[in-house]
Amino acid sequence: GESVGLHLPTLSVQEGDNSIINCAYSNSASDYFIWYKQESGKGPQFIIDIRSNMDKRQGQRVTVLLNKTVKHLSLQIAATQPGDSAVYFCAGFGTGTYKYIFGTGTRLKVLA
């Protein structure tokens, strides 16, 4: 079946360092991918998205890379700040299925 998974459950980084959060997906039909940030007690918040006809997309301090050959997605956060501490989810969407499939999440801890 479809699945979207993350390589690491917890990632600890020093403040000011760059963070890289990885995600693997299994469904080749997924053509749209999103990264969300979820803080405690809140709903997921959109960070950045990428369509399958792109390899890279940049936002403010964040970059998403998509490697369709190995079905891998990554989120890079530059100059990680304490406010970046949260759980990060990737999600894949297949146009044919109309379903978003979420990964289990990676908890990012920023160390002072």
Added chain:
Amino acid sequence: NAGVTQTPKFQVLKTGQSMTLQCAQDMNHEYMSWYRQDPGMGLRLIHYSVGAGITDQGEVPNGYNVSRSTTEDFPLRLLSAAPSQTSVYFCASSPRAGGLSNNQPQHFGDGTRLSIL
């Protein structure tokens, strides 16, 4: 602009009771969906709707019903609550779904925390 509004925020039920979780959006979004989130897990899709009058099942639909009589509202009904349905429930919406150029990210509500005793 309120975005996605979920009510109630908290609810405690007894096994066998029924209830409806409300979800409303004021952004004229076509696509709406319900997820449940359990500790240490990601969001699992319960039901979704691509427009008024159209609903379909997600990954974990058993024990839940939905309807979409208007664009704005997408209620989730628990027919006979079971302890296994204790979870945090999130509703989300996006402008539309389908078509590589149409896809846009979902907006999420703040969740309903449901405990079933």
